[in-house]
Amino acid sequence: MKTFSKLLSLTVAGIMVLSGCSSNIDTTNNIQDEKVYKIGISQLADHQALDDARRGFEDGLKELGVNAEIDYQNAQGDIPTTITISQKFVKDEVDLIYAIATSAAQSAKQATKDIPILFSAVTDPVKAEIVQDWKNVGGNITGTSDLAPADSQLKMFKEIDPTIKTIGILYNTNESNSEIQIEEVKKIASSQELEIITVGVSSINELPQAIDSILNKIDALYALSDNLIASSVELLSKKLIDKKIISVCAEETQVKGGLLITNGLSYYELGKQTAEMAKEILLDKKDISTIPVGMAEKTITTININTLKSLGLDETIPLFKDAVKVGK
DSSP: OHHHHHHHHHHHHHHHHHHHHHHHHHHHHHHHHTOOEEEEEEESOOSHHHHHHHHHHHHHHHHTTOOEEEEEEEOTTOHHHHHHHHHHHHHTTOSEEEEESHHHHHHHHHHOSSSOEEEEEESOTTTTTSSSOSSOOOSSEEEEEOOOOHHHHHHHHHHHOTTOOEEEEEEETTOHHHHHHHHHHHHHHGGGTOEEEEEEESSGGGHHHHHHHHHTTOSEEEEOSOHHHHTTHHHHHHHHHHTTOEEEESBHHHHHTTOOEEEEBOHHHHHHHHHHHHHHHHTSOOOGGGSOOEEOSOOEEEEEHHHHHHTTOOTTSHHHHTSEEEOO
């Protein structure tokens, strides 16, 4: 009987030890799985392209298993406010900052050298002095660029109408992002026998008059990835349709807003691409300084079918036939 009691005691003790070990393992795993990362999102302005970059990022985090507490702040187009937002995130000791648009990224970089910063919707982060180099970023900031394939986009004009010679561009004079794009477009345009006319505005109030003034001087319009223009795309598209003027744009949300066509990127997919970087930094503990700036992994030709019909264009043009159609 004593022997049986000893055996029983040893068995119970063994079970307790094993249970204790199992409990410790589970607790450790649960702590790791339940880690909540504080992420501050600083968005320059409120329009579809930047909204898509944010939604793509948030959805990407969920799909990748990054448990995040999001603090979303929108500067409503006011650059000084992006500085205040970044300073708030630093004070709150967030684990990561996601800055959407060039000015938001510049302000985040100014606010901290310690907290990892990811950006998106930035055309040229080197010229904007956000990173040191596209591959060797050299600090606590990297992200994804929305640099548009301007060469293929400009070629669309002649494919639609070979007689087009003069292209108009409207842009925000306060966005270095836009000036970089114009410089690139001008380099390409001459080789395609296109003349570029630009009109800059500094506020949305100047835009209606600027649109009216440029439409009398051009054969077609090219819309940059410009935050001021993107926020007024419906106004711009209406005026272009009224004047029967063709438009090619930098990205798909502008087509959804009424412009004719693009061979461009998806800001939603760009946001998801940036979320993969966040996962590498937060979960995989990868050094942010070793992550190069990413480019859009694919572009899509998208056409607004309502705009096409309103302009009275030939729907059998090869460029139109294979495009993704929106606005039905």
